[in-house]
Each structure stands twice: as C-alpha cells, then as structure tokens.
Amino acid sequence: MKSVLIKNANIVNEGQIIKGDVLIEEGYIVEIADSISMKSANTKIIDADERYLLPGMIDDQVHFREPGLTHKANIESESKAAIAGGTTTFIEMPNTVPQATTIELLEEKFDIAAKTSWANYSFMFGGTNDNLDEILKVDPKKVAGLKLFLGSSTGNMLVDDPKTLENIFSKTKLLISAHCEDETTIKKNLAAYQEEYGDDIPMECHPKIRSEEACYLSSSRAIKLAEKTGARLHVFHVSTERETHLFTNKKPLAKKKITAEVCIHHLWFTDQDYKTKGSKIKWNPAVKTEKDRDGLLKALLDDRIDVIASDHAPHTLEEKNNNYMNAPSGGPLVQHTLVALLEMYHKGKISIEKIVEKTAHNPAILFQIKERGYIRKGYKADLVLVDLNSPWTVKKENILYKCGWSPFEGTTFKSRVTHTLVNGTVVYENNKFANKSTAERLTFDRE
Structure with missing residues (x-):
C-alpha cells in the first residue's frame, strides 16, 4: 500500500x-x-x-436501502455519496427488504458491503416483538447495535409489546438505538386531520401530527425503561427542545448509559420551510419549530446531545411527489451533512472543533469503535x-445520490x-x- x-x-x-x-x-x-x-x-x-x-465523519444512522429497495438507493451509490461528503464510516439500519432481523439476513448485508461499499461499515440488527432469541445470538464485538422502532416502523418492526420491550432491555448486551414516537398519539392526531382534509393534508401539518407530545412520551418512556433495567440506550434523531431536558451533561460520554443524537435536518430546517420544500423535508420525526431547532443546537453545544448524524433515507422523486398520505418520510442527506455543518460554523453557530467532536470522536466513543474517529x-x-x-451550489449534476435530488438543491x-x-x-x-x-x-x- x-x-x-x-x-x-x-x-x-x-x-x-x-x-x-x-x-x-x-x-x-x-x-x-x-x-x-x-x-x-x-x-x-x-x-x-x-x-x-478532519477525522472522517462516522454517521451512526443511515438507510442505504439494500437489499430490496434498490430503486431508491444501494450501498455502493450511497457510500460513494458519503465519501464525497466527508463521511468515511456509516452504520446502516435494519429496515430493508427483507429486514435484518436474523443473523443470516444481517450477514447477507455485510457480504454486500464487503463487495461494494466505499466507506467503512457496520449494520444495526433489528428487533421485533418476537425475535429475542435471535437478538441474544448477536456478537457485540462484530455488530454496531440493536435498532428498535418504538414508533413509525416498516413491516413488522414496530416493537410495541411492553413485556417484550422489558425483556429486550433486560437481557441484551447490545447498545440499543431507538426511534421514539408514540404511535397512539400519532394515530389520534392523524385521524383528526384526515377528518378535516381527507388524504390531501397540508404538508405543514406533519409536525402537528407527529407532534412534540408523541416524541416526548416515547422518549421519556424508553429512558425510564433503560433506567429500570440498566440497558444502554441511544435515542436517535431527537427533534424537540422539550426532549433535550431528558438528557444530561453531568457525566463524560464514556460513562453515560443514556445518550442522544440529533440530525442535520433538525438543526437546519424549521416548520416554515414546508411552504417551499413540501414533502422534500417530510421526515419522521418531523422537522418542527424554530424554538425546537434552537433548543437542539443549545443541547448539542452543552453536551446533553452527544452526536450528529444524517438519517440519510432516500426515496425517488416520484414517491416524494405524492400527497401527504402517500409521500414517504425521509430524504437523502449524507453527501451534504458536513458542508451544512461547516455553513453553520461560518454563521458562528458552532466551532469546527465541536463539529469534529460530535461527528467523529463521540460516535467512536459511544459505539466503542476500534481505532477510528481521531x-x-x-x-x-x-x-x-x-x-x-471554495463556494459551490448544490445542483442536480453534482448530486451523487441514486435518487437524484436533495433538499439542499439550490443552496x-x-x-x-x-x-x-x-x-x-x-x-x-x-x-x-x-x-x-x-x-x-x-x-x-x-x-
């Protein structure tokens, strides 16, 4: 070499x-x-x-869509976009087709990455209501962690049985990463808006349907369960100022049992952007208010929030251009996360040292990744x-995502x-x- x-x-x-x-x-x-x-x-x-x-970014939450959803993206295309954006390592989520909820299916994803990935890689194992035996077979030295959908899941990956959840939290040695939104609250809110608008709900209603209350209820419940069982819990994509007060900066990261992540879109966009961006900024959890965005940044800077990620989750433009009920949530971000953070640096919102801490050092500490992040x-x-x-503008011709678009287009x-x-x-x-x-x-x- x-x-x-x-x-x-x-x-x-x-x-x-x-x-x-x-x-x-x-x-x-x-x-x-x-x-x-x-x-x-x-x-x-x-x-x-x-x-x-800088140390290469370690993105602890991406959806590269392979296997089964490769019309949207694949490991090769999205890892190349990651490399161009300064991300050298990614941890990918289990909600592909089929879902990575058995050791065999998980290893099939590792085999694909070994052949095609441009960035270093690991994958989350997926938890369900009925695969605890399989969870307990996972080797913590070889797999990033366990992903639990406590809201907004595809397939059968919504883990909503309280007894099952407590069993998983009590028995696994894996780091548990959780998507926290309360489904009961969301369904109630959605029914009310459907009654008023039918399927053509205005996109601006998304943060009211997937509300602050839905996020807080689920996050606080997961944290209480982690405290009760002693589980190691990492809460993905915190999206509300209210949730930030559930986390502490009283301990160094290596000693924390409960940690939190914020994503670039929740640090950049607000609910005012739905007017111009529409479904292109429809994510779960939803982009919320300016107060929430500012509160998330404050918690990031004072170390209640530990890492920054992309939650890169591409869909085709054809899929995104549907009405509210049929437009999927998620968007492509991994190529533009670092430059967006550096734009925040230029605006005096965050230092370069803090960007490196939250995108490289801290993910390495949090996931105990060997020999990387520094x-x-x-x-x-x-x-x-x-x-x-070296200014440049995001245009279709320089977007590397397989889906061919970006919410930052024109920036x-x-x-x-x-x-x-x-x-x-x-x-x-x-x-x-x-x-x-x-x-x-x-x-x-x-x-």
Missing part, C-alpha cells in the same frame, strides 16, 4: 487546531508533527496548503481535507471536501473518485 504524506494542514483533533503534517503507512497514521520529510519515493504527497484536516498515531487513517473558502455552501481517505487510501480527490476504496467492516472494543 502506498504511503501518504499530508503537509501544511490545519489539523482539527480533540478540541485543538494545530498546523502540521500527517504521515500514513499501511492504512495507519504513523506520525503527526510540525514538519515531516518524505520517507520514500513511493509516498504520495498532498499539500493541504492550510486547508483543514487523528492519532496508531489509528486508521480515515481523513477528510476541507477547503473552507450555496462556502466549504467543500477536496480529499477523502479511507484506511489510508485516497478515494476521493478534487471532485473525482480516485482509487477503489479499501473499506472495512467495523470492529468494536467491547466485552
């Missing part, structure tokens, strides 16, 4: 920005110093020219070089990703995919 020397970079790592060089050999970072001389004629030199070198000697060289002053970002390295290999360079990725299955430092 060719060695790589990155020179003259602003290295962002562990709360600091230092100017220096990084040497990579055999996929690992072997030296970080003020100045490093070329060791071999076989070394590829990248002059960063004072651009910013720019450290002895760690895998998953790295991203970004130019903070101009000041920053761009110029290079992405996966396990020491330069796989993306100046808007082109360079070498075939050397992506790897994640391993975990767990008992």
Whole structure:
C-alpha cells in the first residue's frame, strides 16, 4: 500500500487546531508533527496548503436501502455519496427488504458491503416483538447495535409489546438505538386531520401530527425503561427542545448509559420551510419549530446531545411527489451533512472543533469503535481535507445520490471536501473518485 504524506494542514483533533503534517503507512497514521520529510519515493504527497484536516465523519444512522429497495438507493451509490461528503464510516439500519432481523439476513448485508461499499461499515440488527432469541445470538464485538422502532416502523418492526420491550432491555448486551414516537398519539392526531382534509393534508401539518407530545412520551418512556433495567440506550434523531431536558451533561460520554443524537435536518430546517420544500423535508420525526431547532443546537453545544448524524433515507422523486398520505418520510442527506455543518460554523453557530467532536470522536466513543474517529498515531487513517473558502451550489449534476435530488438543491455552501481517505487510501480527490476504496467492516472494543 502506498504511503501518504499530508503537509501544511490545519489539523482539527480533540478540541485543538494545530498546523502540521500527517504521515500514513499501511492504512495507519504513523506520525503527526510540525514538519515531516518524505520517507520514500513511493509516498504520495498532498499539500493541504492550510486547508483543514478532519477525522472522517462516522454517521451512526443511515438507510442505504439494500437489499430490496434498490430503486431508491444501494450501498455502493450511497457510500460513494458519503465519501464525497466527508463521511468515511456509516452504520446502516435494519429496515430493508427483507429486514435484518436474523443473523443470516444481517450477514447477507455485510457480504454486500464487503463487495461494494466505499466507506467503512457496520449494520444495526433489528428487533421485533418476537425475535429475542435471535437478538441474544448477536456478537457485540462484530455488530454496531440493536435498532428498535418504538414508533413509525416498516413491516413488522414496530416493537410495541411492553413485556417484550422489558425483556429486550433486560437481557441484551447490545447498545440499543431507538426511534421514539408514540404511535397512539400519532394515530389520534392523524385521524383528526384526515377528518378535516381527507388524504390531501397540508404538508405543514406533519409536525402537528407527529407532534412534540408523541416524541416526548416515547422518549421519556424508553429512558425510564433503560433506567429500570440498566440497558444502554441511544435515542436517535431527537427533534424537540422539550426532549433535550431528558438528557444530561453531568457525566463524560464514556460513562453515560443514556445518550442522544440529533440530525442535520433538525438543526437546519424549521416548520416554515414546508411552504417551499413540501414533502422534500417530510421526515419522521418531523422537522418542527424554530424554538425546537434552537433548543437542539443549545443541547448539542452543552453536551446533553452527544452526536450528529444524517438519517440519510432516500426515496425517488416520484414517491416524494405524492400527497401527504402517500409521500414517504425521509430524504437523502449524507453527501451534504458536513458542508451544512461547516455553513453553520461560518454563521458562528458552532466551532469546527465541536463539529469534529460530535461527528467523529463521540460516535467512536459511544459505539466503542476500534481505532477510528481521531487523528492519532496508531489509528486508521480515515481523513477528510476541507477547503473552507471554495463556494459551490448544490445542483442536480453534482448530486451523487441514486435518487437524484436533495433538499439542499439550490443552496450555496462556502466549504467543500477536496480529499477523502479511507484506511489510508485516497478515494476521493478534487471532485473525482480516485482509487477503489479499501473499506472495512467495523470492529468494536467491547466485552
């Protein structure tokens, strides 16, 4: 494997920005110093020219739609979009077709990724009301965790039996990641709006149907169950200011038993954007008010919320262009998450150091991912070089998602990703995919 020397970079790592060089050999970072001389004629030199070198993003929640839904996306297409956006590692969800609710079906997804993924990968195992025996077979050192849908599921993945939930929480050693929305509340709200509008419910009603109350009821219930059973719980895509008060910043992340994630769309959009974006910003949980958006950012900055993710969940435009009742929730985001966060940096809302903490360091800590998430000697060289002053506009021709659209279409970002390295290999360079990725299955430092 060719060695790589990155020179003259602003290295962002562990709360600091230092100017220096990084040497990579055999996929690992072997030296970080003020100045490093070329060791071999076989070394590829990248002059960063004072651009910013970040650990690659670790996105802990994506839906890449393979197997079974590949008209929307697949692991190859979406992992390439991730690489172009500065995400070098992803954790994918189990609600594919078939659902990853047995060891055999889970390993089939790993086999696909081993052949086609451009980014490092792991997958969540899916819980149901009747697969506890299978859950207990999962090796925590080889699988990211267990995904439970406590609301808004596809197929039979809604886990709504209280006894089953308590059994799972009590017996699994896996980290439990949960989608929290109360189905009873949502169904009641939906019935009221259907009575008024039929199937043509205005898209602006989405956050009233999938309401703050629905989110809070489910999140608080899951947290109480985790506290009762001692389970390790991670609440996905927190979307309301009210929910942020369920989480604490009194402990360091490594000692927390209950953690939280926020997604880029809940930090960027508000309910006012439904007027222009319509179903393109229809997600579950819903994008809510400006107060909620500001409260989520505050909780992120004060460390009640631990990580930022994309919840990348593509659908075709044809599917999204249906009326409210028939337009699926979710949208493609993984290519644009980092540049959107850097736009927030330019606006003075968040520091680059905090972005790195929440997108790389903290996911590595939270999931106990081995040798990733930092720019450290002895760690895998998953790295991203970004130019903070190279404006570009999101257009159809530069969107890499298989579905071909983005809720950010027409947005101009000041920053761009110029290079992405996966396990020491330069796989993306100046808007082109360079070498075939050397992506790897994640391993975990767990008992």
